[in-house]
Amino acid sequence: MFEPVVTVRDANIYQGDNLVLSDVSFTIERGEFVYLVGKTGTGKSSLLKTLYGELSLKEGDATVAGYNLRDMNWKKVPFLRRNLGVVFQDFQLLTDRNVNENLRFVLKATGWKDEKLIEEKIADVLGKVGLKSKGFKMTFELSGGEQQRIDIARALLNSPKLILADEPTGNLDPETSDEIMQLLVSICKDYGTSIIMATHDFMVISKYPSRMLKTERGKVFDSAVAEV
Ligand SMILES: Nc1ncnc2c1ncn2[C@@H]1O[C@H](COP(=O)(O)OP(=O)(O)OP(=O)(O)O)[C@@H](O)[C@H]1O
Numbered sequence: 001m002f003e004p005v006v007t008v009r010d011a012n013i014y015q016g017d018n019l020v021l022s023d024v025s026f027t028i029e030r031g032e033f034v035y036l037v038g039k040t041g042t043g044k045s046s047l048l049k050t051l052y053g054e055l056s057l058k059e060g061d062a063t064v065a066g067y068n069l070r071d072m073n074w075k076k077v078p079f080l081r082r083n084l085g086v087v088f089q090d091f092q093l094l095t096d097r098n099v100n101e102n103l104r105f106v107l108k109a110t111g112w113k114d115e116k117l118i119e120e121k122i123a124d125v126l127g128k129v130g131l132k133s134k135g136f137k138m139t140f141e142l143s144g145g146e147q148q149r150i151d152i153a154r155a156l157l158n159s160p161k162l163i164l165a166d167e168p169t170g171n172l173d174p175e176t177s178d179e180i181m182q183l184l185v186s187i188c189k190d191y192g193t194s195i196i197m198a199t200h201d202f203m204v205i206s207k208y209p210s211r212m213l214k215t216e217r218g219k220v221f222d223s224a225v226a227e228v
Pocket residue numbers: 015016018020038039040041042043044045046047215
């Protein structure tokens with residue numbers, strides 16, 4: 001059966017008691033690449049945090065990768081997260097271990113037990129991000145662009161239907177940003193993964209134009225519905 005990866009209907013997004021975004025409604029289909037733009041402090045991260053279960057949804061409805069977020073029991077959040085990949089601006093890799101161990105850590109934490117399958121999966125995701133030979137490097141030995149690729153490899157471990165990326169090119173020079181964008185766009189195309197990417201980087205958007213959700217004055221505007 002045909003099913004969108006994200007459906008949000010009349011959702012109100014809060015930070016504590018503060019209403020950050022109201023009446024949010026949009027749908028994202030499989031394989032769609034969607035930018036999330038808007039001035040600083042307008043609610044991009046709050047929306048992403050709601051979609052990955054860090055902020056709870058108390059008003060309105062949302063379904064992400066088949067999980068209903070409304071009043072979701074916190075015990076279900078890890079299961080939601082297994083179906084998502086999350087990529088951050090600051091990589092958030094563990095600095096006291098090498099690349100393979102970083103990836104193994106996530107697989108173990110998400111229930112993988114078979115060592116052979118774990119090794120195959122690690123080789124698979126490192127191949128997808130073009131860093132097959134870097135498994136034994138400590139993360140601090142990698143460049144910023146390489147660290148971001150490892151962060152993306154980590155997001156791919158559980159073959160997610162959706163990747164949420166919060167300013168993944170924010171700390172990178174223009175050339176490296178471009179390489180990361182090519183990688184994200186190809187993941188979207190080749191594997192049908194949907195991607196929502198928060199960004200302030202209009203160079204990137206003009207080179208890789210795609211649908212935009214814009215946070216402004218407490219609302220989300222959708223370029224699929226009207227010009228933003
Ligand atoms: N942990 C928090 N507790 C309370 N309020 C918060 C928290 N995090 C963010 N906010 C508030 O929520 C609003 C939206 O912030 P948010 O971080 O979602 O914006 P953003 O668009 O992602 O900004 P940026 O582009 O700077 O990352 C802001 O008014 C911010 O001050």
